[in-house]
Amino acid sequence: MAGGTWKTQNKRRPGAYINVKGVAQPTSDSNLGRTLLLSNAQLNWGKKGIIELHNDSNFKELLGTTIDDPKLMALKQVLKGAETVLFLNTNDGVRASVSDPALPWKFEATYPGTKGNDISISVEKDPNNTTNITVTTLFGTEIIDEQTITTTTGNNLLANDYVTPTMTEQDNGQAKLEAISAAGSYQLKDGTTTPDKTEDLMSDAMETENYAVVTTAGYPEDSNIHALLVTTVKRLRDTEGMKIRGIIPASSSINQANYEGISVVANGLTLNDGTDLSVTNATGYFAGLSSSVDGSASLTYTEVEDAISANPRLNNDKTIAALNAGQIVFTTRPGQRVVIEQDINSLTKFTKDKPKSFSKNKVLRVLDEIATDTEQVFEQSYLGKVGNNAAGRDLFKANRVSYLQGLNDSNVIQDFSATDITVNPGEDSDAVVVDLAVKPVDAMEKLYVTINVG
Known part of the structure; x- marks a missing residue:
């Protein structure tokens, strides 16, 4: 305290x-509320590259699992503050599929990965009306799509979010439809995961996407990805003029960022339900929140949603040491309130060109907003026109x-x-x-x- x-x-x-x-x-078009999350979660499902997510997204459809999956803890924390998360999915490989001599269709999973092997197709003829056939798609044990077609409209079976059907024998399809009897179940198979490396995807994503904050939340603290993010953010800010900010956990792979465009989170959190958030997952919370605030506000002493304690709690000397090192510190206050001690970045060595005020994120956001707005207005309304x-x-x-x-x-x-x-x-x-x-x-x-x- x-x-x-x-x-x-x-x-x-x-x-x-x-x-x-x-x-x-x-x-005081904005990228406000948009966070780019570089993820190391191997989900074995979903589109490779950027997936745009919101709190009301269908995570099972897009990522193959629910938001409560421990693999998505960092994403869950980012979404507490961000309006939009650009999730960098490294999934790639071979799509699962199934075909059968008794069926006129081949079914192929929408995305590559081993999760496609959890999909099955149920085909059932109505015993009371033999021209009707019900085709059901299941993901595990969950029914996610059901369509009823007739033996005369078999080629009208539509794709859904998990599988795409293709007529394998146009000429013989009619006979196969009429020959379907009772019910049958068909499991997709041979789906494989061959994930790309985040390092191979992140540069393009960081250069081409629109966002306010990029974070490596969720990666182990000793991962080299944090240092790579610092290097890339510096290049994009100083060389390309992209006024983005990076948020990383305190890590052994990078001792001191000393850069106004990088914030470093020092400690984790304990949530109301007793869940302990590691520093890398707590970094996601600060990243999402940071992306959604503009230059009119500071996050200093902002109360942390759903938290009852900093973890670990830092005493006065350790808190001061972390602040002097340019780190974001979560602090426990009376009444089991947890606050962000100070909204700062990692700049600790000040110069004439980068005075002490540059270490305040509120000040930096103001300067970034002015620079970005000036660039956009010039390019859209003046460049080549006036x-x-x-x-x-x-x-x-x-x-x-x-x-x-x-x-x-x-x-x-x-x-x-x-x-x-x-x-x-x-x-x-x-x-x-x-x-x-x-x-x-x-x-x-x-x-x-x-x-x-x-």
Whole structure:
């Protein structure tokens, strides 16, 4: 718990620092809410690559299992805060299938992987109406599709989310339909899983998808994937101009990221039902939440949903050490409340170009939003459309002044004036140079109080 008395305003932890002493009687298109989750879960089902998921998604259909599967714990935590999760599925291999001399169809699983071998097809002729045939698809023991066709419309059997039927013998199909008797069950087989490596898929996904935050939540803390994510985020932010942020668990594979675009989670959580979340799964919670907040808000002291304790609980010295190392810390407060101690990133070595304020995620989100909006507006409304003369540059400046004034009015930035931005011609005839000074508004985090007792 942070708090106590103060002599100078030099406290590291957010909290209230209060002195009591006696004295003489006086006379603010967005990628908001979108998280890219790099997963190591071998699910043996689903499309290879990015699968877009929401809280109401049919996870069994898309991933072959429910959201409560321990393999999807990181995903479950990300979805507590994110509106959309871009799940990077590494599944690949051979699709299960079944064909039988008695059937006019071949059935093939929608996706590759061994989970396709859990699919079976039941074909039953109605004893009271022998022209009717019911075809049922089961995934394990669960019925997931049922269609009734007639012996004259067998080629109208439709695909469902799990299998695709194909007429194998158009000429002889009619005879086979009429020859079906009673009921039969047919199990798909020979489905295999040959997963791709996340490392082979992540670069393309990170460069081409639209998202605010990317995370390696769910990977073991000692995995080299975390260091690879840091390297890729740095390249995309600094070279490609993609203002994305990465969230990783504290790990032995990377000692100190020291980068404003990377946040590192230090500890895990204990949930209300007694479940202990490892640091890597708790990282998913922070990643989802972080993707859904903009520059108008800070996550400092945000209460963690469904948690009763940090795990492990860090004492005051260890908490300060983690904060000084640029790490996100979960802290247990009175009443079994758990909060995010401080919304910071891993930047700990400050320079003229990257001052201490850059270590605050709220400030970084403001700067990223301004950069992204300016880029998008220029590309969509000015690039190739407006002349690079005084009138055209004034038009662009007016647009930016209006936007920034809106941020100022919303208390996202402060003390903005139209003189804080200049738009000038560059060295080439088609170049425009913008110089902009802004002051992001940080959140209140430390309270220093003196109570005078008369």
